[in-house]
Amino acid sequence: MLNIGCHLSCSNGYLAMGRQAAGLGANTFQFFTRNPRGGSVKPFDRADADALNAFMQEQGFAPVLAHAPYTLNAASGDARVRDFAFRTMREDLERLAHIPGAMLNFHPGSHVRQGADAGVRLIAGMLDTVYTPELPTQVLLETMAGKGSEVGGRFEELRSIMDASKAGDRLGVCLDTCHVHDGGYDIAGHLDDVLGEFDRIIGLSRLKAIHLNDSKNPIASRKDRHEKIGRGSIGLDALVRIINHPALRDLPFFLETPNELDGYAEEIALLRAAYRG
Ligand code: FE
Numbered sequence: 001m002l003n004i005g006c007h008l009s010c011s012n013g014y015l016a017m018g019r020q021a022a023g024l025g026a027n028t029f030q031f032f033t034r035n036p037r038g039g040s041v042k043p044f045d046r047a048d049a050d051a052l053n054a055f056m057q058e059q060g061f062a063p064v065l066a067h068a069p070y071t072l073n074a075a076s077g078d079a080r081v082r083d084f085a086f087r088t089m090r091e092d093l094e095r096l097a098h099i100p101g102a103m104l105n106f107h108p109g110s111h112v113r114q115g116a117d118a119g120v121r122l123i124a125g126m127l128d129t130v131y132t133p134e135l136p137t138q139v140l141l142e143t144m145a146g147k148g149s150e151v152g153g154r155f156e157e158l159r160s161i162m163d164a165s166k167a168g169d170r171l172g173v174c175l176d177t178c179h180v181h182d183g184g185y186d187i188a189g190h191l192d193d194v195l196g197e198f199d200r201i202i203g204l205s206r207l208k209a210i211h212l213n214d215s216k217n218p219i220a221s222r223k224d225r226h227e228k229i230g231r232g233s234i235g236l237d238a239l240v241r242i243i244n245h246p247a248l249r250d251l252p253f254f255l256e257t258p259n260e261l262d263g264y265a266e267e268i269a270l271l272r273a274a275y276r277g
């Protein structure tokens, strides 16, 4: 079965997201751990998390994906920004420990003129401080489009973070189809070559989730503007090849396309119909 969901708002709590996902035909979902552009967070509701766990078990859901706020930047040169990143990631990991199987995805960060090597060291340093061995959640580094001074636009940079961190195998990767395409990897025309390169540099066993998005911009544009499935420069045929690829087809797929809920339901139905069971 295709494991697919979309990004949902967490404003009504955990169980509400589970019910909403099921109503859209999804069997997983992604959510922000807190305000994506700020950092404020509601008190943790343990009973609500337990209710979601029971609901997901009853419905046979695939593991859910939490997304850290965009403002989390451990690679910043500003000590206050780094301090926010450390505290936020630690607190989110402590909460997610109550949602078995959940994974936490984050944007590695932007080095802002310090250079990618300094960024890699700062990111690995945060992981070594806050991602302590007793925390059960798998942390994923997201592949980025490489705009500005973003770290993670090349597979080599993600590999460097993994190598520099003691977290080792506990770190995985979430591949965003819009980001890698905008970053210059030809997933539309040469999917096998891109996956071969990923395997050589990072290892396909480290790939744990896919953000399935079309792109508003041409390959290598370094832009990061998501488009609806089949309406962008990646195209429906290529996205259908991705969900059916033997190396990818069992992973959970998360839509982050510019849609309201009805649009997500349509895309989920379209992709389920195109999945070769
Ligand atoms: Fe993201």
Ligand code: FE
Binding pocket: 142, 176, 211, 256
């Ligand atoms: Fe993404």
Ligand code: ZN
Binding pocket: 176, 178, 179, 224, 225, 226
């Ligand atoms: Zn994006």
